[in-house]
Amino acid sequence: MSFSAILRKGTMPFDEEDDKEYDEFMAAIKAGNIDIVRQILSSDVGVVYWLTYGLVAAIESGNIDIAKLIVSHDEFVPHGLCIGMVAAIEAGDIDLVRQLHEEERKKYEEERKKRVEFMAYWYTDGLAAIKAGNIDIVRQILSNHVVVVYWLTNGLVAAIESGNVDIVEIIIKHDGVVPYGLFTGLLAAIKAGNIDVVEKIIKHDKFAPGGLRQGMEAAVKASQNGESGIVDLIRSHPMFPVEYAV
Structure with a gap:
């Protein structure tokens, strides 16, 4: 054979x-x-x-x-x-080997360009759908295998900033979401004063407790007198560092 x-x-x-x-x-x-x-x-x-x-x-x-x-x-x-x-x-057939090798190079280059164009297209449309509150389009995009981490992070921030809580929930439930993305979302939620989203993020299985201290600092800075519902919520987290005093 x-x-x-x-x-x-x-x-x-x-x-x-x-x-x-x-x-x-x-x-x-x-x-x-x-x-x-x-x-x-x-x-x-x-x-x-x-x-x-x-x-x-x-x-x-x-x-x-x-x-x-x-x-x-x-x-x-x-x-x-x-x-x-x-x-x-x-x-x-050495000539055919050369030809096939060149065709292989061209095919890989074509596929690379298509992936880049496809991802850029969906990313642009995805952010537009998030800002418009179009949950069906967002769900469709998130079901696509080409979704990558930075889409989820930037999409989460866009959803928080535009006040689309339902879309926030869809994004944070995606398997591809990572601790850094959740932390970035936490800071956006604190800045927006959205205590419900803050709670969803800090209770997420993938949220890294190491982000609580920085979250607290951001919450204190965002509040006028150093106290707020978000400050209290973060402080009440079981993993909040007890040695840290606000």
Whole structure:
């Protein structure tokens, strides 16, 4: 068994012998029938793993034009190009190895740009939704796997500053929220004088008690006479440092 075959083994998501359309696709590649291959790739039938296995089959059968056609498909992924390079190395086709390596570099760069653009788009829209109090859009964004820590931190502050307590609750319940983000939210809540949000944050499982002292200092500074409901609330926290006197 070739190394490229070993790479493919164990990653096949179905039994190819039971899939008639897959068999037709592979047969067309091995027969060098580029028109049939092009027809299949233009339909909804073609899927990512077909492209990877099809590329290897095209290389192993010497049908380089078909290999190039498959590589040009919009859905082709860098992982498939890596496997294709192994097959090209085994076939001794150095020019194809170079081409696949360059295509892999381009694909990674395209994916990186798309991720950056996608994240920036959702971040901008997310903050706008928070400020507008659009809880459905916020919930939709937070369910997306690309949500990162600084979104949650900045989003929490934006929700506090705009007085959207329901959105605050959604954000602090997100699995990705971190102690630093909660501490930043605490300072924003103290500044806004929102005692309910302060209470929610300091009672959060991920809140680091080390932030209580700085929170107290911020609360005292925010109050005119050094006493307020927020000051009392922070002082009553079971982890508040007893040696610290306001």
